[in-house]
Amino acid sequence: MNTGELVDLGQQLRVDSVRASTAAGSGHPTSSMSAADLMAVLLANHLRYDFERPAHPGNDRFVLSKGHASPLLYSAYKAAGAIDDEELLTFRKLGSRLEGHPTPQRLPWVETATGSLGQGLPVGVGIALAGKRLDHTDYRVWVLCGDSEMAEGSVWEAAEHAGYEHLDNLVVIVDVNRLGQRGPTRHGHDIEAYARRFHAFDWHTIEVDGHDVDAVDRAYGEALSTRGQPTAIIARTLKGKGVEAVENREGQHGKPLPEAEDAIEELGGRRDVRVRVHEPEDAPAPQPAGTGRVELPRYEVGDEVATRNAFGEALTALGTARGDVVALDGEVGDSTRAEFFAKEHPERYFECYIAEQQMVAAAVGLAARGRVPFATTFAAFLTRAYDFVRMASISGSGINLVGSHAGVAIGQDGPSQMGLEDLAMMRAIHGSTVLYPCDANQAAHLVAEMAALEGIRYLRTSRGESKVIYGPEEEFPVGGSKVLRSSDQDRLTVVAAGVTLYEALAAADTLAAEGIPVRVIDLYSVKPVDRETLRRAAEDTGCLLTVEDHRREGGIGDAVADAFGDGAPVPRLVRLAVGTMPGSATPAEELEAAGIDAASVAAAGRLLVEQAIVP
Template sequence: MENIEALEKIAKRLRIHSLVMTTKAGSGHPSTCLSMAEILTCLFFHEMQFNPRDPQDWANDELVLSKGHAAPILWAAYAEAGIIPLSHLPTLRLFTSSLEGHPTPRMKWIKAATGSLGQGLSVAAGLAAAMKLGRSPARVYAVLGDGECAEGSGWEAAHSAWHLKLANLCAVVDINRLGQSEPTMHEHDIDAYARKFRAFGWEAFPVDGHSLPDILAALDAARQTSGPAVLLARTIKGKGVSFIENKNGWHGKPLKDQELQAALEELGPMPEVDAKALVRRPPSVPRPAPAKRFRFKRTDYRDKTATRLAYGQSLVSLGKVNESVVAIDGDVKNSTYADKFFETFPDRSYQSYIAEQNMVGLAIGFSAKGFVPFLATFSAFLSRGHDQVRMAAYSAANLKIAGSHCGVSIGEDGPSQMGLEDLAMFRSIPGCVVLYPSDAFATEGCVEAMAAHRGLAYIRTTRPATPLLYSKGENFPLGGSKVLRSSRSDMAVVVAAGITVFEALKAYEVLKAKKIPIRVVDAYSIEPLDADGLLKHSRACRGRVVVVEDHFPHGGLGEAAAAALAGSARVEHLCIRELPRSGKPEELLDAYGINARAIVQAVKKLTGKGR
């Protein structure tokens, strides 16, 4: 009883903090904080174990606030637990503060940015899988809103967590009935939520979300399950303040000064309680210390090889020297050749199936616990997970993403399978490395470079086998390029990457026979681009530049090169300018104007050397 009384006082303090913080900030979501005060109180001051002095302690339980708009009450819980000073709470949403409007890792206890709803459960599942792999005895808790349960990505995560048998994962859904603009789909129909979670194999525990004994009992039961568990907490949005309780129209609306005074009078004075004394510290456990080397033994290729195959081979070679590498597949591992890693390292391989959003979310969780996740699927399908990739950037995640089967060069499978937007997707994210190797040796060099890079990195691989251009062990540093053909008399420079490098080399031979010398540059590093190198080559070739790529016009190599050369060169951009169709690869390269014939025509146009 004494403990329950202390928890009640803490819940009231969290409510008061949330109201005061959001009113001072002039923005925020106090009503959704009020509905989860008892939930967060039970988690932080009874259920979870953590070392408040070390957010990286391997024994810490982890919490993911998927309903990230409730950040103020999370910051309040951190303050009451002694993680941050109470004096920091008034800095909510200030430019100089780590207490942002939605959680980001600028607050060092946050493992992944949240607030784009429907993603937190995937991250929590990734954390739980990573902790299971690293033999941590700790648990992961995810707090979800009921509104985000309409997102399909959440159910991808639920299915995955069941498949991975994550008994160390517990979700709590704050079912407060009201969304942003109207009531949620199921309102307070707790049975509807229970049926859904149970259909995905979860143990579901309906509870009164404002009853501390109910929540504590359910949390205790959840610890006894053999798989993931969820508490379905029936709550009231705006709980504790009668004039906003269960009323629509208060989402994202802080109280005005007079309203705040009325609310504080209703709640009563701030109770005195030593919340820090209730924090449960875990027994110490050793943190895993896997080998983490990035240079690996290169393969001795002898014949034409698809870069996707070289990706799979290099991933295995990397896995042998770096035990922190894990692979996550979207049910295409026999096409991306990630199956080679799965066969060699089954304990570090994870199947997400056809659920690309969850695949990225899982990877964010693995990254947050110090692993280096490599995830692969067809480049076209990565568009489904782009929001998760965007949030991975805000999470400072160390993700390595491979997109295969890019461009019209895949041929007969047709446009739904052709990744033609992927370079734009990844180049749009600040700090994301984008690589597009042309041969097997370049692929292994790029994998080595992206593995050593701390942050997001994307590698684009092709379906058809390509000839060997480079040598075993050659380095491909980020921001570099390779000159494949050049002379002092070059009349234009052709910049290509991946499959179009070979078309550029064919064009070189045709133009050489016509006594029109050109320079051929392999711009394998699209982001960062070798801007200085391109500028040098452009000047040496009289400012005449042809860029050729198997990608739509916007956001790819052509726009990157044009920006780097702005005002200093004439640029002919050859790319896919219409919606493509099925056909043989060589037919499609010709039809859409990115083959050797088109390059020859573009060079002639720039040089005035005939039609």
């Protein structure tokens, strides 16, 4: 398009953003209006995209990081012919695909859910990594950010990682409109401040008037010709551009325009410009190589093997069988054992350093490009990236997360390294799967199971060695459990997983010697939970005792209680969990101090059985 046509398209995008927000009675038209010229030039002159084939391997990828500016995105879709005017006006209404913040669950052209600011660029880095290192195609990744989100630390994790990886297929466009939700942003219209920061992370930077369509057009062309560096286009814009009543004025964020018809007239009235978006170049669909047959590691009963070791060996075997499996780590691969995968499949291993937000975001980006990512770090450190996990679920992203060094059982490292909240936070994620193996064969099989699942999958692994109690041929379906001790005379059921399963078995042996037969359930699938087995145990024994190396809230105890939440008879239920603030001690001392060792389980079991006896 020429200059006049681009100006006209920008005005159309503003008008349609106003119309959509007015029809909804809510939304963010002023945030959309500031970036309208930036979007117009990109859509008409530089984006290569086939809206009929959103999975086309040659398509450029666009991420609207400032997701509240969704009216602008939907107006662009209308200009490209992907949606019609009738659908545009369903914005934010029940049943509409055009949500307040865009999600790929509803629209096939959306790469990732946005709305929690500071996440679009980190995910864009993941998509760009896929293009550069795996797909080997020349598609571009365009990310439109707002200036407010530049305050988020995750943006700068992404900026540093992109510069380090020389992602010259990545372009970020920063819409510097000066105004945030409650007032001016930190740097206002000082676009040089943003440029200096990106330049420090080895980005090529371009400062531009975001309403000069010719200057924007040249900036995009310069970005496309830049080699060896990602490009940041820092664009000075005006919030509410084109309507005097709201332009560059505070207090107008997140509100429909007060006099919409007057505003539309001021913008030149309704238009119906249609854009013929450039077609992508032909590109072959990625064909990841693999043997197709998973040869999982095998461990002999009685061996002493840490589940983290079994995870690393199983992931490596899975990577040999499936070329779509990739691994990411937060600079602890020697501890998580992700390094086993790195040694065998270095081209599919992504070191994210100690930047857990970027690690999870990159996993989301890689999943968007058809990969099956396994992202690993200490369970405790995944808490830093929890919002990214939450947003990944909203995206419908399929990612595998593995948290090692869980619980007080890690011993002397102390509480800062002990994952004690991870089961709770992962269980709370919509549609998630939460698995906690106790031995090496179980861990290996669950790694293979995870890769075939949808949604967010979490595997909790342990630092210390544990005795192998299951044979290599044993199966562990997700949603199942294993009953390891059982008789018709059982008076108590102990439910455990991971390290506390061994404490439960030892306690069961102690109580059996005292004439108290105990059923023991290995609840390796914490979500979904095996309701049928738990209910049967409750009917047979009347008493349930859970024991876990985790905080009381949200872990195994709550998972067991939930099995009786639909009106089923509730048994006597006692929960043993970590209720203290641990210090540094040996693993055995830690378990004892937390009251989750075999002696504590036996003591609680005796008391529970005594209280259950009716005089």
